[in-house]
Amino acid sequence: MTYTVQIKVMPLKELLDPQGKAIVGGLQNLGLNNIADVRVGKNITLQINADSPVQAKQIAEEASKKLLANPVMEYFEIETSQSA
Amino acid sequence: MTYTVQIKVMPLKELLDPQGKAIVGGLQNLGLNNIADVRVGKNITLQINADSPVQAKQIAEEASKKLLANPVMEYFEIETSQSA
Numbered sequence: 801m802t803y804t805v806q807i808k809v810m811p812l813k814e815l816l817d818p819q820g821k822a823i824v825g826g827l828q829n830l831g832l833n834n835i836a837d838v839r840v841g842k843n844i845t846l847q848i849n850a851d852s853p854v855q856a857k858q859i860a861e862e863a864s865k866k867l868l869a870n871p872v873m874e875y876f877e878i879e880t881s882q883s884a
Numbered sequence: 885m886t887y888t889v890q891i892k893v894m895p896l897k898e899l900l901d902p903q904g905k906a907i908v909g910g911l912q913n914l915g916l917n918n919i920a921d922v923r924v925g926k927n928i929t930l931q932i933n934a935d936s937p938v939q940a941k942q943i944a945e946e947a948s949k950k951l952l953a954n955p956v957m958e959y960f961e962i963e964t965s966q967s968a
Binding site for chain 1: 886892893894904907910911914916918919920921922923924925926927928929930931932933934943946947950951952
């Protein structure tokens with residue numbers, strides 16, 4: 801069965817996020833002053849062939865560790881898969 | 885009150901996602917052959933000062949339309965805010 805798995809890869813909370821800061825500035829220039837902080841990361845959607853949601857999540861975790869996330873600067877969260 | 889709002893900005897389903905295709909190839913080289921498709925977008929977390937979750941969502945939608953998403957190539961989804 802094919803499962804859809806969402807992986808969020810975000811910059812570590814301890815680190816500055818210059819791209820996010822630039823967006824805050826841009827939004828203020830557009831008149832949106834209520835936005836206090838912005839952080840920008842990646843959202844990766846995988847279609848995984850697996851026997852169970854648990855196995856799909858394991859595969860997604862392996863992919864994150866091996867390729868998708870840089871643990872020095874980023875953390876990742878795997879959103880529970882939905883079958884499709 | 886400050887609300888945390890997550891915006892997912894993803895390439896339109898009708899369009900090719902070359903970055904995602906490259907990731908599929910990379911994962912296959914690493915021995916992960918169960919991954920049929922990958923799409924890569926952005927995940928943007930906003931801290932918004934607003935009176936209500938509804939207002940926070942409206943601000944996030946305005947920010948997405950004005951700056952964060954390119955409607956020619958991307959669609960966005962706003963995940964309902966949680967107060968913090």
